[in-house]
Amino acid sequence: MKTSAILGAVLYAGAATLGMAAYAADPVTITIWCQDSETQPGLNLAKEFGEKNPDIKVVYRQIHFDDVTSEAMRAYSTGQAPDIIAIDNPEHALFASHGVFLDLTDRIAKSAVIHKEDYFPGPLASVTWDSKLYGVPKATNTIALYYNADMFKAKGLDPDKPPQTWDEMVDAARKLNDPAKNVYGIAFSAKASEEGTFQFLPWAQMTGGGYDKINTDGAVRALTIWKTLLDEKLASPDTLTRGQWDSTGTFNSGNAAMVISGPWELNRMSQEAKFDWRVTLMPVPEVGAPRSSAMGDFNWAIFKSSKHPDEAFKALEYFVSQDPRVFPDWGQLAARANIEIPPTGDAKKDAAVKVFMEQLKYAQPRGPHPEWMKISKAIQDAIQSALTGQASPKDALDQAATTIKGILG
């Protein structure tokens, strides 16, 4: 922990000196911090932008996912922030509300490339604070229900009519559950981390609840259903400590008949899963109820301290202009509704992407709120105390509501 921080500081100092040296020789250097590696869009787009603009020198620094926010805060408070950063969407409001990010509203309004109306509402809301735009969505993702059509057939369920409501989903899980064969009806993640909140919040939102009204009757019903899934062993007790990636692993290996997870699994699934897997929209409380889903992935932002906001914005415009390549080249979903996803040649994957694109219309951001991580912790605690039987779902969510009320002020 300590060494990596020191190493980071040294690396940063190195990058800063390099930047300064280049600054003296070259009129403009912009620094970009992002977690993307060679197989992801951030690094490649940054490199291309530098190559296409010989008058702008691009310094790219890859930061580890867990360090993005703390590194950025440290850098900003010591006056060494980069020009551009890629930040996880629920943390965007923290920086925007402190006036740390550049207000891009006017630039976007005048831009020939970036159009506010192109974006899905969820990602757009996550870069918005106080009705101003403080960034551009980099990519997006959401969750939906994957299911094993072969198991559906084997248990007499119609794979063309996957569960659409919560009750149907629990019923299906009961029918698909097969302890003798080590098969759970469903897998999801209720981990005591952001992943738990990410998976639960959509359930509350579908009933008209939300982080600011987390103890609605609908949310209590949702948590009660989660508890039923665990109490009846329709989902593994390890749901409480397992992240989404590992939970989906049990689905891929045929140990869970359904799983709630996101499009980031598509590539792995088409390689690993040796059965007919399909995706359907997140089940709703009852037929006709409003849909909702979680929303993940990163946003681009420019620091207010940037000495070259024009060039930095030009870089963002280049990134946005390349959005149509984000799925074909790197397997991520652009946050825009007006991009046609080309077929990949894998029929199961193509069908799944269509469902995710539909689901994205209903994806809602977490927050936006500057104290999101504390709010999220209160929700995680409620989920976990209810699922371990230490409090009833109602009491657990009431407690979370009280805590969150204190945070919201």
Next chain:
Amino acid sequence: MRRLYSSLVDGRGFDLCLIGIPLAFLIVLSGVPLVYNVVMSFQAVDMFSLGSFIRPWVGFDNYRQLIAQPEFWPIMGHTATFLAASIAGQFLLGFALALFFWLNFPGASWLRGLFLVSWVMPGLVVGAVWNWLLSGDFGVFNFVLHQLHIISGNVFWRSDPAFALWSVIIANIWLGTSFNMIMLSVGLSSIPADLYEAAELDGAGALTRFWTITLPMMRSSIGALISLGLIFTLQQFDLFAAITAGGPNNSSNVAQYWAWDLSFKQYDFAKGAAISVIMIVVVMLASVYYVRSTRHEVRG
């Protein structure tokens, strides 16, 4: 000038340098962050005032709020259990192994070296491996216990509030045993062999020799090991992050993980600092007690 030079090369100045340079390092590298941490625990820290030293003073507010949180006492209790069980387990297993390899059978030193693998591996890797081993549905640990007829159904080590803390303790004992073994092996090999020969001639059995020679001669090694164990165990963070993330519902949360979670997940740096200060106080009390008790024993 010459006197100063000769004093620096071979004299009082040299001695002072020998002490002074490490001391200066210690103050800069440990002292300053420590003081910064203590000061921070009495301030209202905003995420963007992290870089400055002058911040609003709130006295004991951070501590008061921390203690008022319902999870405070359970977490402190878990920390104590984690400390006691980890240190005891590591020490007993390490001692047993050290005595075993002391028998010096063919290949003993080679095998002893192999045990160091666990100590060399990074905590996060150990955590990831144990995460799989302890998994409820497909874990190897359950399989072994099942084959030995110790359990009949699967135990969900990571996810059952009754076992979550113990799953981290098991992994931590595995991680620390080899270090204990090596330290104790060194202690064992420094005991002169003629002591045992003399005792054997006097007719002392193996147990008597262990109680009257081995243990008393090892007192300083054991004392050092236990205080080091206390420090390593209080620093153990990676295993919690990798295996249970403090869950379910804080049942495996300990002070050090909570401090990290508050500081770097919830950005409540002041409260994170306050927990660290509480931990520092506990370690200091323990080390004072240790120093005093061993001094007393030697004199008595």
